[in-house]
Amino acid sequence: MTTASTTDRVALVRAIAAQHLSDRGALMPVLHDVMAELGHIAREDVEAIADVLNLSVAEVHGVVSFYHDFRTEPPAAHTVALCRGEACQSVGSQALYDATVARAESLGDGVEVAQVFCLGNCALGPSGTIDGRLHGRLSAQRLDSLTKEWH
Ligand code: FES
Structure with missing residues (x-):
């Protein structure tokens, strides 16, 4: 799991999303990759993913909030x-x-x-x-x- 400043974090999330641009149903793999890399999916991540994948923020947020495995806060120690x-x-x-x-x-x-x-x-x-x-x-x-x- 990587610790990153907000700017670095958004750049990393955008890069992860871009790696899946040609994938069908790219959203789930992107969300899993962000979880694996950063430990949770922050609000700014949702916006970056939506932008790169050409989805609405509401669509991405809806998927993140539907599945309990997607955390929106950093994990506890x-x-x-x-x-x-x-x-x-x-x-x-x-x-x-x-x-x-x-x-x-x-x-x-x-x-x-x-x-x-x-x-x-x-x-x-x-x-x-x-x-x-x-x-x-x-x-x-x-x-x-x-x-x-x-x-
Ligand atoms: S029901 Fe608890 S381990 Fe299977």
């Missing part, structure tokens, strides 16, 4: 993503998610609690990821232990 799929729900993931959201502030600054729907780890639920690393049999106590350096 740490992310806890808890599975809310059926297998994990049957072993208490809903209560774990609710409790984790409620105590997110105690996990430390810059911690985001997200939800996912099946991580392919159903037999070891409740499952989740902590900064992208998969964990099974999660509980509030295990989460505290696994994130203790964040406190």
Whole structure:
């Protein structure tokens, strides 16, 4: 992920969009590339993408806001993503998610609690990821232990 000034950022986003100009349905690949390169899609990115792809700002904004995977704010320093799929729900993931959201502030600054729907780890639920690393049999106590350096 790149950190860039606004001017550099817009230039980079315009270059990414330009790489996809000849693609059919270029918008989604551009948005994915901007996410991969810059970590989120800022307002100025939407305007630059719309301009390069000859779309309206409303069209680009509509797609960005429709898909939860497209962030419009920089990501938090740490992310806890808890599975809310059926297998994990049957072993208490809903209560774990609710409790984790409620105590997110105690996990430390810059911690985001997200939800996912099946991580392919159903037999070891409740499952989740902590900064992208998969964990099974999660509980509030295990989460505290696994994130203790964040406190
Ligand atoms: S339902 Fe949670 S890992 Fe599959």
